[in-house]
Amino acid sequence: MNLKELSEKLGLSQTTVSRALNGYPEVSEATREKVQLFAKQHNYSPNTRAKGLATGRSHAIGHVIPIANRHEVVNPIFGDFIAGAGEVYAANNFEMVLSIVEDGNEEKVYRAFKTRGTVDGVILHGPRINDERIPLLQEIGLPFVVHGRASGVETDYSWLDVNNRRAFTRATEFLIDLGHRRIGLINGLEDMDFAHRRRLGYEDGLKARGLSIDSFIMRSYEMTESNGYTAAGEMLDSEAPPTAILVSSIITALGTRRAIEDRGLKMGRDVSVVTYDDTLSYLANGIDVPIFTATRSSVRDAGRQLSNLLLAKISDPSRPPDHILLEAELTVGQSTGPAPAT
């Protein structure tokens, strides 16, 4: 069932039917109702491609997920982010198109998005320091918003970010207040902007209290469980093990806990752990009492807010860039306690 058939059966022109269905005022309420009812009965819905061809818009948003071929890790927070964004798209009749692409091939994909008209805009994930994708998208002229920020990028663009630096400063200070003097950091890859900021926040916290920075207990890895295990293990096995560790992801924190317990130590008593928690749906941080003391912010909610931002930008291209900075909350769980007496 297409527009032509529909209009023939209704005895109206395609123009009128189209207008009736799309809410244009040039059609009487009586006919509009008749048309809408009829369309619903024959469950007509316009062909996306034809509509897109005519309007020049695709009603779709692109998400490009780079897979580092070295380690092939799929970002586990991605699922929750798109769950949030997906809600918004569904409510606005937008489609979400996903491109899995090898690190470095992203430019090709973005250009193809533009020239082929696949999507009306993109959400940029995992911005790195000096991320070249931002100027690229600006050059291409594809509307975009960024989940995070990119230090070193001069131009203005829309973003939503968590105040990672402050979150990690607060977490560090919290541990210092508990008496910890030797605090380790197990960070994400520090070419990622969020990890970079977290490190700065951690250093801020140490410096503010006059503690020194020791690169031995400052690690940076892809955020997997096993990396958390290895990193924490190495720190704990060293001559001057930390009494507290700051971790960048709840997944890494699981590995950290395993390393602690493997050594017969107790988390929260012998070693304190504070993690960043994206509130992933399948990895809730405990039920009543949080397992981990954590700085947390919902990545799903970020998905919701950011996709709304992009839709607004698409419908009004002249809209100036938006900036949303969320503060992470610091919630105390069972993984932290006073520094053990020496």
Added chain:
Amino acid sequence: MNLKELSEKLGLSQTTVSRALNGYPEVSEATREKVQLFAKQHNYSPNTRAKGLATGRSHAIGHVIPIANRHEVVNPIFGDFIAGAGEVYAANNFEMVLSIVEDGNEEKVYRAFKTRGTVDGVILHGPRINDERIPLLQEIGLPFVVHGRASGVETDYSWLDVNNRRAFTRATEFLIDLGHRRIGLINGLEDMDFAHRRRLGYEDGLKARGLSIDSFIMRSYEMTESNGYTAAGEMLDSEAPPTAILVSSIITALGTRRAIEDRGLKMGRDVSVVTYDDTLSYLANGIDVPIFTATRSSVRDAGRQLSNLLLAKISDPSRPPDHILLEAELTVGQSTGPAPAT
């Protein structure tokens, strides 16, 4: 830059240019090369919608992810699955479109996919027992393949599944061989077909050795860390705690381990654990020696195989249904050992 401009600049007709680019034989090699070179130089790529309109195909595959609004859990294996499928789509110039949809609204989405022509086919995720989506898709006439199977569905359809039943039988027997007589099960939701089969496999294993089935130590939940923790905790705190537990997901297994260690017990000595492992990239089961003894099969690889199947089916609709049954391998790790002496 579109076809028209391109052909004008080349001094050829649109027909010829189109044919040259799409590899039709009615054009000389000389002109084909000239055209292709020129197109590359001006980085021309055809408008997706226009091409789709003309051919009647979208070159896109749909993935519908239902979110149960009760618990809002995003399936964590999804990320790795689409990473595998995404590779295949990228290699075949297909797009992946994702729909996040509230449980129950899926019919609407599938119908829209068909009538709007959004996608050429779909991959069905998380089949349930008697899943109504399968007859629905057949009725609609949208090509599809299923990740898993649906017990109770009579008609034939293409699927790829792991032999969940045998995997769990083997795991159960493995534990029995180690001397365990009281073996718990922490399963996924048993309206999901894979969980149903796993339970059957578990029961098969017990029965074959003459062990009785106790529903108290047979649990079924959404596969989250905290559910694993709670379930294992309840079992361990009971009067007749199991000496071994079979777990349906590595995420749940993490919670199980936490419950064990919280009680001052040691996994692999006091309580053995065997888990199903989807080999998620960010939750690798140990580095050298596996943490968990596991029946495992790569969900990413499943994504690759299944998407290939669907593409084949789309390009040849008369192709009879394919069935791929993968066997999970049982790998021994540190989480299992002989049953403790009573």
Added chain:
DNA sequence: CCTCGCTCCCAAAGCGCTTTGGATATCCTG
């Protein structure tokens, strides 16, 4: 020399929609 059969190319129709630029009928004003 004419015709047949290739090879290589083209004009134009068509995919299903939106939108421009009217046309027709109806309704008010003065």
Added chain:
DNA sequence: CAGGATATCCAAAGCGCTTTGGGAGCGAGG
């Protein structure tokens, strides 16, 4: 009751591509 506004509808062009149905041009066979 004329004239202009207003409400309601329509024909046709156009979005960028593919594909049908030819049509030159050219060497070969009779």
